[in-house]
Amino acid sequence: MNGSRARIAPSILSADFARLSDEIARCESGGADLIHIDVMDGCFVPNLTFGTKVIETVRRVTDLPLDVHLMVVQPEKYFDDFARAGASGLTIHVEAAPHLHRQLYRIKELGCQAGAALNPATPLETVGEVAGDLDLLLVMTVNPGYGGQSFIGTMIDKIRRAKAMLEAARSSAALEVDGGIARDTIASCWIAGADTFVAGNAVFSAHDPVSEIGELRGRCGVSV
Numbered sequence: 001m002n003g004s005r006a007r008i009a010p011s012i013l014s015a016d017f018a019r020l021s022d023e024i025a026r027c028e029s030g031g032a033d034l035i036h037i038d039v040m041d042g043c044f045v046p047n048l049t050f051g052t053k054v055i056e057t058v059r060r061v062t063d064l065p066l067d068v069h070l071m072v073v074q075p076e077k078y079f080d081d082f083a084r085a086g087a088s089g090l091t092i093h094v095e096a097a098p099h100l101h102r103q104l105y106r107i108k109e110l111g112c113q114a115g116a117a118l119n120p121a122t123p124l125e126t127v128g129e130v131a132g133d134l135d136l137l138l139v140m141t142v143n144p145g146y147g148g149q150s151f152i153g154t155m156i157d158k159i160r161r162a163k164a165m166l167e168a169a170r171s172s173a174a175l176e177v178d179g180g181i182a183r184d185t186i187a188s189c190w191i192a193g194a195d196t197f198v199a200g201n202a203v204f205s206a207h208d209p210v211s212e213i214g215e216l217r218g219r220c221g222v223s224v
């Protein structure tokens with residue numbers, strides 16, 4: 001099991017955009033560790049979301065780190081703008097990153113944490129050669145594109161293998177999971193080795209989003 005504290009990253013994809021700053025304030029009061037921002041281009045994934053303007057807006061209303069998940073083709077086109085807008089980390093999909101090593105180092109050059117994401121069907125081996133270069137490894141636990149999907153249970157074994165791969169590379173990268181993370185799925189991910197948990201629907205559709213963040217962290221056996 002992971003020794004560190006579980007980090008909760010609410011995904012604003014499921015927030016009420018008419019009251020975005022209130023939603024982020026609720027995440028802060030609940031003890032969120034990061035704010036997860038899902039950028040989708042309608043090409044890498046079928047859905048279309050937001051870009052620089054929203055990152056800038058969120059940056060203005062919180063001091064929490066902004067964990068930006070790029071579900072886009074040619075992600076490098078956005079690195080400079082997103083870094084300037086206030087992203088703390090940029091996570092790119094290996095399926096859309098043929099020059100992954102160069103792209104990760106460009107993200108670092110811009111002062112951001114460099115992350116690589118894997119779709120459920122993408123083998124872990126695709127990041128094996130850069131495991132020691134990562135600041136974050138994101139194992140998707142749904143097929144990306146939408147909030148509110150069901151957790152894919154077979155990803156637990158992949159999380160376990162991802163943790164072992166990072167340890168073998170002596171990497172201190174965060175191991176993040178994203179998709180269908182809720183009260184009934186988070187503990188098994190934590191036990192498998194994940195330490196950073198994206199939660200959209202589970203937080204923002206909760207009766208009380210503020211206390212839900214602590215509820216989720218509490219399922220990892222860590223007091224809030």
Ligand code: DX5
Nearest residue numbers: 011144145147148180200201
């Ligand atoms: C899905 C996104 C997720 C999404 C998760 O493609 O990457 O970050 O917001 O939503 P939930 O937690 O509702 O599955």
Ligand code: ZN
Nearest residue numbers: 038069178198
């Ligand atoms: Zn995401």
